[in-house]
Amino acid sequence: MKKIGIMGGTFDPIHIGHLLLGQMAYESFHLDEVWFLPNGNPPHKDAVITEEALEHRVNMVELATENVPYFRMVLYEAKIGTHSYTYETMGKFNKLYPGTQFYFILGADSLFAMEEWAHFREIFPTCIILAAMRDDKDQEDMKEQIAYLHRKYGANIELLRAPLLEISSTTIRRRAFRKQSVSYMVPDAVANYIVQNNLYTEASESI
Numbered sequence: 001m002k003k004i005g006i007m008g009g010t011f012d013p014i015h016i017g018h019l020l021l022g023q024m025a026y027e028s029f030h031l032d033e034v035w036f037l038p039n040g041n042p043p044h045k046d047a048v049i050t051e052e053a054l055e056h057r058v059n060m061v062e063l064a065t066e067n068v069p070y071f072r073m074v075l076y077e078a079k080i081g082t083h084s085y086t087y088e089t090m091g092k093f094n095k096l097y098p099g100t101q102f103y104f105i106l107g108a109d110s111l112f113a114m115e116e117w118a119h120f121r122e123i124f125p126t127c128i129i130l131a132a133m134r135d136d137k138d139q140e141d142m143k144e145q146i147a148y149l150h151r152k153y154g155a156n157i158e159l160l161r162a163p164l165l166e167i168s169s170t171t172i173r174r175r176a177f178r179k180q181s182v183s184y185m186v187p188d189a190v191a192n193y194i195v196q197n198n199l200y201t202e203a204s205e206s207i
């Protein structure tokens with residue numbers, strides 16, 4: 001059976017936290033591939049999304065994944081003007097790729113927010129969730145939440161062990177806005193892309 005990791009996100013921009021999670025999931029769960037799915041609309045409330053902004057996010061995911069043979073960018077959710085729901089995407093993927101076990105990779109903030117996601121119960125039968133620690137959530141918090149979601153919804157969730165990185169796309173956008181370096185927080189090609197395209201130089205709510 002093929003094993004595929006799914007890493008969804010706004011990736012505004014993609015950073016080493018995302019990539020390291022993909023790498024650790026690949027190694028620890030012996031995955032065949034990890035797919036990075038940039039989503040169409042950022043979850044930030046009232047965020048204005050332009051075709052251009054989406055294109056930049058996609059280009060950066062491409063730059064960050066193109067040299068890794070088992071990383072793939074998948075544009076299934078990268079549609080302008082609509083939000084793709086995880087339950088829909090995962091349901092579709094299960095139909096499109098029979099004989100594949102999907103592993104949905106996420107960080108602690110997402111694990112603790114999942115019950116607010118649309119039709120979240122329908123996600124659980126479609127994949128094994130790999131959840132990594134993040135921010136103030138420690139291993140005990142994670143184990144409790146994993147057990148709770150399993151008990152309540154039959155969710156199949158494993159703790160994904162990865163070095164803790166206190167990095168977010170918000171940090172990167174903020175640093176770029178302040179003309180600080182984002183080197184070592186994103187791949188070199190992404191750091192160069194941000195500078196060359198003057199990204200995150202205008203004040204906005206997401207900074």
Ligand code: ATP
Pocket residue numbers: 008009010011012017018021105106107108109110132133134165166167168169170171
């Ligand atoms: P933003 O600051 O814009 O919310 P982000 O860094 O949280 O960006 P997202 O695209 O929102 O990145 O996140 C996609 C997924 O990656 C989420 O499941 C999130 O929990 C996870 N993730 C992002 N950064 C980290 C990190 N440093 N450690 C663990 N998980 C992370």
Ligand code: MG
Pocket residue numbers: none
């Ligand atoms: Mg986030």
